[in-house]
Amino acid sequence: MVVGDIATGTEVLVIGAGPGGYVAAIRAAQEGLDTTLVEKDAYGGACLNRGCIPSKALITGSGLAHEAGNAESMGIHADPAVDMGKMVEWKDGVVDRLTGGVEKLCKANGVNLIEGTASFVDEHTARVAHGGEGQGSESIEFEHAVVATGSRPIQIPGFDFAEDHVWSSAEALDADTVPDRLGIVGGGYIGMELATTYAKLGADVTVVEMLDDILDPYEDDVKRIVRTRAEELGVEFHFGEGASEWSEAADGGYLLHTETEEGEESTYGVDKVLVAVGRRPVTDGLDLGEAGIETDDRGFIETDDRTRTAVDHIHAVGDVSGEPMLAHAASKEGIVAAEVIAGEPAAMDQQAIPAAVFTDPEIGTVGLTEAEAEAEGFDPVVGEMPFNASGRAMTTGHTEGFVRIVADDETGFVLGAQIVGPEASELIAEVALAIEMGATLEDVAATVHTHPTLAEAVMEAAENARGQAIHTLNR
Amino acid sequence: MPVKEFKLPDVGEGVAEGELVTWLVAPGDRVEEDQPVAEVETDKALVEVPSSYDGTVEELFVEEGDIVPVGDVIISFRVGEDGEGGEATAEADADSAEADADATESAADADTESASEPGTEPEPETPSGRTFAPPSARRLARELGVDIAAVDGSGPGDRISEADVRAHAEGGDGGSDTADSGSDEAPAPTPTDVGSGGRKSAVKKRGDDGATGSAATTAPAPDAPEPAGRETTLATPATRKVARELGVEVDDVPTDETRDGEAFVTGEAVRAYAEALESGESPEPEATEATEAPEAPEAPEAPEAAVVDADASAPEPGSVDASSSAGSTDETVPYRGVRRTIGKQMERSKFTAPHVTHHDTAEVDALVEAREELKPRAEEEGVKLTYMPFVMKAIVAGLKEYPSLNSELREDDEEIVLKGDYNLGVAVATDAGLMVPVVESVDEKGLFELAAEVRDLASRARERKLKPAEMKGGTFSITNFGAIGGEYATPIINYPETAILGLGAIEERPVARDGEVVAAPTLPLSLSIDHRVIDGAVAAEFANTVIEHLEHPLLLLSH
Numbered sequence A: 001m002v003v004g005d006i007a008t009g010t011e012v013l014v015i016g017a018g019p020g021g022y023v024a025a026i027r028a029a030q031e032g033l034d035t036t037l038v039e040k041d042a043y044g045g046a047c048l049n050r051g052c053i054p055s056k057a058l059i060t061g062s063g064l065a066h067e068a069g070n071a072e073s074m075g076i077h078a079d080p081a082v083d084m085g086k087m088v089e090w091k092d093g094v095v096d097r098l099t100g101g102v103e104k105l106c107k108a109n110g111v112n113l114i115e116g117t118a119s120f121v122d123e124h125t126a127r128v129a130h131g132g133e134g135q136g137s138e139s140i141e142f143e144h145a146v147v148a149t150g151s152r153p154i155q156i157p158g159f160d161f162a163e164d165h166v167w168s169s170a171e172a173l174d175a176d177t178v179p180d181r182l183g184i185v186g187g188g189y190i191g192m193e194l195a196t197t198y199a200k201l202g203a204d205v206t207v208v209e210m211l212d213d214i215l216d217p218y219e220d221d222v223k224r225i226v227r228t229r230a231e232e233l234g235v236e237f238h239f240g241e242g243a244s245e246w247s248e249a250a251d252g253g254y255l256l257h258t259e260t261e262e263g264e265e266s267t268y269g270v271d272k273v274l275v276a277v278g279r280r281p282v283t284d285g286l287d288l289g290e291a292g293i294e295t296d297d298r299g300f301i302e303t304d305d306r307t308r309t310a311v312d313h314i315h316a317v318g319d320v321s322g323e324p325m326l327a328h329a330a331s332k333e334g335i336v337a338a339e340v341i342a343g344e345p346a347a348m349d350q351q352a353i354p355a356a357v358f359t360d361p362e363i364g365t366v367g368l369t370e371a372e373a374e375a376e377g378f379d380p381v382v383g384e385m386p387f388n389a390s391g392r393a394m395t396t397g398h399t400e401g402f403v404r405i406v407a408d409d410e411t412g413f414v415l416g417a418q419i420v421g422p423e424a425s426e427l428i429a430e431v432a433l434a435i436e437m438g439a440t441l442e443d444v445a446a447t448v449h450t451h452p453t454l455a456e457a458v459m460e461a462a463e464n465a466r467g468q469a470i471h472t473l474n475r
Numbered sequence B: 001m002p003v004k005e006f007k008l009p010d011v012g013e014g015v016a017e018g019e020l021v022t023w024l025v026a027p028g029d030r031v032e033e034d035q036p037v038a039e040v041e042t043d044k045a046l047v048e049v050p051s052s053y054d055g056t057v058e059e060l061f062v063e064e065g066d067i068v069p070v071g072d073v074i075i076s077f078r079v080g081e082d083g084e085g086g087e088a089t090a091e092a093d094a095d096s097a098e099a100d101a102d103a104t105e106s107a108a109d110a111d112t113e114s115a116s117e118p119g120t121e122p123e124p125e126t127p128s129g130r131t132f133a134p135p136s137a138r139r140l141a142r143e144l145g146v147d148i149a150a151v152d153g154s155g156p157g158d159r160i161s162e163a164d165v166r167a168h169a170e171g172g173d174g175g176s177d178t179a180d181s182g183s184d185e186a187p188a189p190t191p192t193d194v195g196s197g198g199r200k201s202a203v204k205k206r207g208d209d210g211a212t213g214s215a216a217t218t219a220p221a222p223d224a225p226e227p228a229g230r231e232t233t234l235a236t237p238a239t240r241k242v243a244r245e246l247g248v249e250v251d252d253v254p255t256d257e258t259r260d261g262e263a264f265v266t267g268e269a270v271r272a273y274a275e276a277l278e279s280g281e282s283p284e285p286e287a288t289e290a291t292e293a294p295e296a297p298e299a300p301e302a303p304e305a306a307v308v309d310a311d312a313s314a315p316e317p318g319s320v321d322a323s324s325s326a327g328s329t330d331e332t333v334p335y336r337g338v339r340r341t342i343g344k345q346m347e348r349s350k351f352t353a354p355h356v357t358h359h360d361t362a363e364v365d366a367l368v369e370a371r372e373e374l375k376p377r378a379e380e381e382g383v384k385l386t387y388m389p390f391v392m393k394a395i396v397a398g399l400k401e402y403p404s405l406n407s408e409l410r411e412d413d414e415e416i417v418l419k420g421d422y423n424l425g426v427a428v429a430t431d432a433g434l435m436v437p438v439v440e441s442v443d444e445k446g447l448f449e450l451a452a453e454v455r456d457l458a459s460r461a462r463e464r465k466l467k468p469a470e471m472k473g474g475t476f477s478i479t480n481f482g483a484i485g486g487e488y489a490t491p492i493i494n495y496p497e498t499a500i501l502g503l504g505a506i507e508e509r510p511v512a513r514d515g516e517v518v519a520a521p522t523l524p525l526s527l528s529i530d531h532r533v534i535d536g537a538v539a540a541e542f543a544n545t546v547i548e549h550l551e552h553p554l555l556l557l558s559h
């Protein structure tokens, strides 16, 4: 028997090695399935290479520099100089360690790794074109497939990412100098995270947003805190304006042109323009149709609660399968996909998926807001704890924001939480657990929390909802 | 008089569990040290478990047919003085009854309490169909095919636990409708049942509170048997379990049997009593209410279904059992013990080693002659000479020339180990299934010695008296299916060995010789190899060598 005669076959073919794909591949291999993972670019996907991780690295770096330079009230006098090239180099080091780790983990778990671009030939065959001209391609027969091809930034007319001065988030995370003036199109979470970052690094940041506020999905009091803080940092906002084009300016920079719905035009002088108006699923070149899969009108692949597409043995996970386009949602879907393929009773049955925005201050949310709970037919009860009543918050010098917890009045079940403030991204995890476990306000309130910590604010908010808070006036 | 517990000993290397096939003793029996008390079937052998004590059997902790992990307590003995242990037995038993009762009681307590927690009774539908249950319970629900929205939660605000899901799943097939509507509509249970009944009432589940209870307070139904109402009763834990499951009090079960002067109740008697209770009972309207109130989520299913059936439809004794087994002529045979071991081993071999089977035939006129010649000599030495020793010797000749067939592939170590020993496994069909005892160092043994050894191993295999060690260490195996009939087969390798030779029946068959078809004794051979290790050509060459030695038995002298 000659091995070369046998067409490559695999039980599970995973396309794309982002947080959806690599997690699916590792779990599938753990389940004892023969698993092949195809990636065309870099292990770790958008999240590790040009998303979550690099942005958080720069947010920390810029935050540290800014803190150090603004701590006179603590008796610290400093004027930190930031070497942007060096900071990006450090960030790259972090990324390399993580992506190298992903590759090692895959190998250690017995996942076959193939570099190349995959496309479907039919329901059970994919072709992988290896990187570079003339590198050839191979056919892979699979029993099950997981599509995890992620998303890419949306490009708008008039702003070509190929232009040097037009940035997507990827370029914004890879700049070796800080532009003097940065125009940002889009006040969503990516735009706002980068606005904060660059403002702290000393750029004059102008945010242009078509809607009349930033961070559309969040509640007004949440938005206000973040926007106010951004304004303090020098970020200028222009709402109700859409970016229409750019032109060269006499000073060697550029002009960012905007237009309101009524046709009023404005221009802002900038050196770079970051376009952060959202992300769209990546399915081009995949030939989904050959496998019998269609996308919806926004380009997403529709899936059921077992992450199955219309073709049962092909799953889709992560950004390509729709909202929420978040790394941890992608990973959860990846695990479910692998376990469903392995015949286990897994499903996307979580009560809630938390989300975090790493602005200053941070936002962490999970589950229902008060209004959403009402809309779902609950009789919600709400408890709050402002961070300006938290001892620990004061000692960090950051007392903006609050913890709000939403529960069902009748049963006490925790339904959701909105946290704005220091470490909100971390604090939200506790409430996520409470919701998943079906914990009640009493459960959260009666759990002893360490003092002095920010997490005490979660306990206090739960007590507040029960009219039993010690450190705030009960409403 | 101390009571000694006795654990299932390690009955063979590497054996982790065994099926307790038969108890050879019963509580109250006198045993001596080393007297067998039970037969346990392990991976490949039936072993007798000897007592390590002189004494009286106190209690049996497992039932026949149970799979018992090595190290679990299976039996206890009272050791020390002999004879009159009546009192001690009674005491010990009463104690254990108490312990049982206590355990059940606290369970019932907890259930009643949580179910009657204030403020939770009139539960509104959860908005938007949301169920409050941790991820583990939700997953379990999917695993058990339960719609979690239909599960009644026992936690605060009806939060659903894994136990709730299980209870629902088990109740589901008995009469889930009744159970569901029951718990929805039933008034909140009061804790008085537990209190008034005293510690033993907790043992009574439905049978007592509903059926027996009503029999005691209202006039007994005409056919209902009188509860015996003893103070203490001897019964094995298994019997007590049956009683709990059927909602019967062992003290109430009539019996004539005694042990050490105490009333002794068997499982049979308990079942008979439970059945009599049911058939004697007339369906009463309050029975439904009374029985549902204290229903705990973990309530045993069988009696529940039984009572519901009795209430709702014609009260037919044993109708539940009948319905579960009626309508099918299929028979269910447990897949465990030796059968399961064989199955696992076959599965592993066939799915690990790519098998190729090579077929050929030896013309064995000379071999038949040689055996005829040697047979009387063998008989003089008390040995029945078969062809097997010749075949074994011929195989050794082949293996010496082609060592890859006497090898083991260790994939993880990326190496093939060529064995220095020639230990041949000989497959033996037994009543319990296939066993492969191993004849060691075949190359060093004479024909007669081999004949005697094979005979001994095979007969002990059939009696299931082989020691596990006697089935280990093989380097190559032989399966003589021809003994039963047939010519060719595709044997499965005795993994991790790499080859096995199957023997057809030696019979006269047509053979072409010098252009003529003549009848000659032939031996059909079926050689399966692990193609990862051995290529087809090598297999054929090995077969040629074996055939050469079978056709020219004198060659065997050279080995």
Ligand SMILES: Cc1cc2nc3c(=O)[nH]c(=O)nc-3n(C[C@H](O)[C@H](O)[C@H](O)COP(=O)(O)OP(=O)(O)OC[C@H]3O[C@@H](n4cnc5c(N)ncnc54)[C@H](O)[C@@H]3O)c2cc1C
Pocket (backbone or CB within 6 Å): A015, A016, A017, A018, A019, A020, A021, A038, A039, A040, A041, A042, A043, A044, A045, A046, A047, A048, A050, A051, A052, A053, A055, A116, A117, A118, A119, A148, A149, A150, A151, A169, A190, A282, A285, A286, A317, A318, A319, A320, A325, A326, A327, A328, A329, A330, A356, A358
């Ligand atoms: C600036 C920024 C910040 C972010 N911050 C956060 C955050 O803080 N928290 C959070 O949860 N999320 C964050 N996200 C979102 C997060 O990155 C995505 O939700 C996540 O990466 C989605 O994972 P995925 O596996 O679906 O796809 P991706 O990570 O996009 O991975 C898809 C992979 O598939 C490969 N691929 C595509 N097509 C093919 C093909 N045909 N053949 C082979 N390979 C292919 C791609 O090269 C890519 O590596 C951020 C995103 C950005 C841009």
